[in-house]
Amino acid sequence: MSGKVVLKKKRRTLIAPEISETLVTCPGGAEYALADELRVLGTTDPTTEGAAVRAQITPSDVPRLNREVRTGSRVLIPLARFQAKTFDEVYRGAAAVPWDTMLTPEHTFMITANSQSEALRDHRFLAMRVKDAIVDRQRKYGNGRRSSVDKTEPHLIVNVFAADTTVEIAIDSTGVPLHQRGYRVEAGDAPLRETVAAMMVLESGYRPGDTRQFLDPFCGSGTLVIEAALLYARRGPGTLGRTFAWQRWPWTTGEDRSADATETRGASGRTATSRVGTDAHQVVAGGPPLIGTDNDPRVIQIARRNAERAGVADLVRFEVAEVGQSLRHWTSKGSGVIVTNPPYGVRLQPEGLSSLYSDLGEVLREYAAGWEVTIIAADSRLVRHTGLRPAEHHTVFNGALACQVNRYRVYRRDTPRSGKE
Numbered sequence: 001m002s003g004k005v006v007l008k009k010k011r012r013t014l015i016a017p018e019i020s021e022t023l024v025t026c027p028g029g030a031e032y033a034l035a036d037e038l039r040v041l042g043t044t045d046p047t048t049e050g051a052a053v054r055a056q057i058t059p060s061d062v063p064r065l066n067r068e069v070r071t072g073s074r075v076l077i078p079l080a081r082f083q084a085k086t087f088d089e090v091y092r093g094a095a096a097v098p099w100d101t102m103l104t105p106e107h108t109f110m111i112t113a114n115s116q117s118e119a120l121r122d123h124r125f126l127a128m129r130v131k132d133a134i135v136d137r138q139r140k141y142g143n144g145r146r147s148s149v150d151k152t153e154p155h156l157i158v159n160v161f162a163a164d165t166t167v168e169i170a171i172d173s174t175g176v177p178l179h180q181r182g183y184r185v186e187a188g189d190a191p192l193r194e195t196v197a198a199m200m201v202l203e204s205g206y207r208p209g210d211t212r213q214f215l216d217p218f219c220g221s222g223t224l225v226i227e228a229a230l231l232y233a234r235r236g237p238g239t240l241g242r243t244f245a246w247q248r249w250p251w252t253t254g255e256d257r258s259a260d261a262t263e264t265r266g267a268s269g270r271t272a273t274s275r276v277g278t279d280a281h282q283v284v285a286g287g288p289p290l291i292g293t294d295n296d297p298r299v300i301q302i303a304r305r306n307a308e309r310a311g312v313a314d315l316v317r318f319e320v321a322e323v324g325q326s327l328r329h330w331t332s333k334g335s336g337v338i339v340t341n342p343p344y345g346v347r348l349q350p351e352g353l354s355s356l357y358s359d360l361g362e363v364l365r366e367y368a369a370g371w372e373v374t375i376i377a378a379d380s381r382l383v384r385h386t387g388l389r390p391a392e393h394h395t396v397f398n399g400a401l402a403c404q405v406n407r408y409r410v411y412r413r414d415t416p417r418s419g420k421e
Helices: 031-040 061-068 087-095 123-141 194-203 223-232 254-268 270-283 297-310 323-333 350-367 380-384
Strands: 021-025 044-049 052-056 074-083 108-116 156-163 166-172 213-216 290-294 316-320 336-340 372-377 392-398 401-409
Touching: 021 061, 031 044, 031 052, 031 194, 061 074, 074 087, 087 123, 087 166, 108 123, 123 156, 194 223, 194 372, 194 392, 194 401, 213 223, 213 323, 223 290, 223 297, 223 316, 223 336, 290 297, 290 323, 297 316, 323 336, 323 350, 350 380, 372 380, 380 401
Parallel strands: 108 156, 213 290, 213 336, 290 316, 336 372
Antiparallel strands: 021 052, 021 074, 044 052, 074 166, 156 166, 372 401, 392 401
16 A cells, blocks of 8 residues: 555643733722732732732632732733834744643634833734734644634633833733622713722721721712622622633633632522621611712612622612711711712712812711721812811722822811821
8 A cells, every 4th residue: 555644743732821920900009909909818929010910829819819809900820021122023922932732723812912112002013913923833833723813702811011122921811800890780970990999998997897887978879888898798809600711711621610600609699698798787786887878869779789789788778868967877876987989070060069078078077077088089179178188198090080099087177186187
């Protein structure tokens, strides 16, 4: 017999990349709150960067961080970091990553790119060169076959970031950003991102199982109160029944996916929530510890429905009330924490804002002496109308909007004190 001998390249075994580090992104200004969170969650050496925190982790930390981090947006796993001044150098750096061991031609991928580099400022071309590197490497080791791009539900999301001459390539373990918890199907005007709300709650000093009252007198669609309730109940915001990008990774086994799904469903089930809620009512007799009020009946209805979707309806109470009425009633029941996002021009005309903030300062001094107060405002000039001096303040980005977070310890006007109010 005679014939041609066809030599086929041996298909490489699918291998998970080494996972020893994470880069968790966050709203600008929330880096230190996120670093504290990651430290509490057991990561090693969290260090802050611009709108991100880098930390040492193990592979088992990936699902846990996605479920439990409150102030982070995405949990990225860095694969390569290199210097590049041209797009050809980007191609060569990306081609050195063993994509052929992470993706078979049957698996799909997509690329997101961001550039803060003058030399590499075209983020679309940056993404294209990395895409070329991935598929060329696959063709080289996969008998000429390559993966397809899927922008809906890819098996692998590749993140590329260029700053000056440094390029970092990572894979996204999150997918839909973590601030999209899933409970806020409806939102009021000028909604506060869930990650920013969680940061404010944590920075206010409120903690899991806290027996103090928590009050938001401008609650809108309830985001601050709901985030506080999730913290109170020790429930990670990622346990609300959502899926993550890491569950579609080609090397993630079906057993790993189903185990995590079981844990997620159990954490967000009504049985677990009801048990936590019952304990909470036993801790604070006479009513729930977490209260949201607003003078708009429409948004109060939205807040109640959002709390139902978040599984914390039995922990919170939403009522229609003016600010003065709300503070007078709830502060009479003991000390606590006020965290709020007053209007800044969406639900109220600008000419009415100065008097609103002035009135807010008056009612806080009259009724909330001794309370810890945290206020976020898009205009630092507005909070000055309260007449209160913040003990701490810093800037955080709510989406693209730069806001100032101010923390106060409130005293009455006639109370002698030293230091800042």
